[in-house]
Amino acid sequence: MIEFQKKTLANGLTVIVHEDPSTPMVAVNVLYKVGARNEDYDHTGFAHLFEHLMFGGSVNIPSYDEPVQLAGGENNAFTNNDYTNYYLALPRENIETALWLESDRMLSLAFNERSLEVQRKVVIEEFAQRYLNQPYGDIWLLLRPLAYERHPYRWATIGRDIDHIRNATMEQVRAFFSRYYKPSNAILSIAGDIPARRVFDLVEKWFGPLPGGTPPRDKIPAEPVQTAPRRLEVRRPVPASVIYIAFHTGPRMSREVTVCDVISDLLSNGTSSRLYQRLVKENPLFSNVNAYISGDVDPGLFLVTGHVMEGTSLETAEAALWNELERMKNEPVGDYELEKVKNKFEANNVFGEINVLNKAMNLAYFEMLGDAALINDEVAQHNSVTRDEIQEVSRRIFRPENSSTLLYIADPEAPDTAPTE
């Protein structure tokens, strides 16, 4: 149970405070409700490029990193399809340094040409390092446009075409900032050994004076219902073939996704899970297998993946994955097995609550989903999933016409990864 207090400032900023007397550190997390899904088809990769620019100095403070480091802090950020998240952890005495920095870059960036020029290059290198210059790096660049035809989840956060980053202009950067980076589109969460009243006062001091503005309302195109199976085969000079099967699911807050999460745990969480025991241990067709949900805010994906063992045909491997999905549809899950995955989820949750930064991040994340209080409801939600629901959801999701299959075939003769599009 994570106790917290919540307030909304006059300018629309949502503030969440959790007191944790066990740590000398304080975690400060700022979540902006903007991610790759808010991008335009012709200007992708922008939310992520923007995350880099947020470290290039703000209107009153030339350097972001130096003051954090002087105050003994550590900071970083990440961008995904739904949101952009910035976080710091520093000694609790120095909380004002964090509030000073975060409020100033929420007020305005420095919009420095040189910083834009450098970060364009850095992001292009990040693209090369993560997506192109290593085996299997381009899987998601292939899978997203296969699974999605209309919804912006069809491109990765790095972007659809790296030229969009290469050609990004300062004008676009300014427009992006004024649309998305404002108190009414952000959630600030703070966890540490400081009385909540004191934290709210300090937040009011630094963030209260910021102008409000209306939150943006983007029209995000909905993904049409998939009606036929999709397949893509590519050949790459990698050591082992890989299969990815993606199924459409409901949105993150739907009951269906909670049930899917339990299904994915039954299939692949831990070495006693079904896919691991049957397809890696008993009948070793794969060197590893995995099942997981994408966890996206809008309707997302259920993924089933595996690295195929040398000497196993792709047909056999793919059929074996389907066989396990069919079992999920046709055979009720036993009490013991269901209790096992629920126990594991609960333990995992307790371990996750050790870290103050984790707690601050999760509070902001659940607030974005609708209400920070949902954080304390997760275990109960999982525990209430029934065997009937598992079977019913499996039947709805695991249909060929709801699937996109990527066969990433090992072929020593194939040319190396080429940038898509």
Add this chain to the structure above:
Amino acid sequence: MLDRTIQPPFQLPDRLTIPAARQTTLQNGIRFWTIDAGTQPLVRLSLVFNAGTRYQPAPFAASATLNLMSEGTARHTAAQIAELFDFYGIYYDTSIDRDYSVLTVSCLSRFLDTTLELLDEILFGPLFPDHELELYASKRKQQLTIEREKPSYQARELFSEALFGREHPYGRVAAAAEYDQLTTDTLRTFYSGYYTAGNLFAVASGAITPQAARSLEKFLGRIPVAAPPADPGIPPTSSTPLIRTRRDGALQSSIRIGKVLFPKGHPDFNALQVAATVLGGYFGSRLVKNLREEKGYTYGIYSAMLNMQHSGYFAIATDVTAAATDDAVAEILREIERLRTEPIPATELEMVRNIIAGEMMRILDGPFGIADVTIENVQCGTTNDAVTAFFNEMRTVTPERLQQVAREWLDPATLSTVIVGA
């Protein structure tokens, strides 16, 4: 009126206090540390054996022994053990390096006794079934082959070869096909020689109530006494100045630069660690500023001092855009040269001191962090007082002293360079 141009006052502790780790020595000789800390009802136990890869009789034998201990015992099959761990939400992890193998379990406090019963079986009665080894070997062979396709993995392997030498226990790398040569007899022999009471220490952390401590001590007390196997030590190193591997059409080059120096106990280790932090130990360091923020050559670059039982080395790691490979190496060497020829400005050093202080506070925040630090100190033959000693030294070390150790130990002519890519 709020002045947004000035940083609010901040402070850092001038002393570092670590919650004490309580040490006892059990009747069978096992040294056991406990750290009762944290707010969650959790316990973590790590068993650290002198059973790293440098002791192994055949390639991959040490890691295979460690990983197959949980794959079948006299009472349970591998599948049943996996089932039990998962049912109780127990985390069972293994890790291995050149010197040590570590077996760690973490569980909810209420399942501690169940966890220890299972661990008891794994530790005292592993069977090493043939079919499990066969399966393990083919799986790992494929995974290793995949890893070795990654430029950074290749660079890391070539780097240990360049630093220590191809035949050195700290530099040796084996072909994936060696997995086929492993036999369960080799594993059994290695297991009975190295997994004994004389050859390990244990660290428990979390909610260590008196009752939990009793359970843990009872469990550890059952580990059989046996004379510890001898540590053969390490032979002299033979380093290579440059290893360069070209990859067709590489977009990036993975670069490693470094040098074998000395283990943590050496009087210059702490100062060099501070110097390495100035150079590339944080975001905004000299290397990051130069290669990332000014030139845009890379997404990231790091430098650090690394410690092993009988050695230690200085290392720089980065992946850079292929066209800038040679310039990147030149810039790295230029930054090292600056450390050797110019004293570090006071403001920069002050910042680095604060960064290190904050980092140490974060590492020591929470029971598992303190346990990790304790493990590292015991491995180095010191106690947690070494952390305080490092903290004090890094707060007072002078620019002159940092320049002097850089000049003495980081002569570019003596460094090894590995480039995988262009």
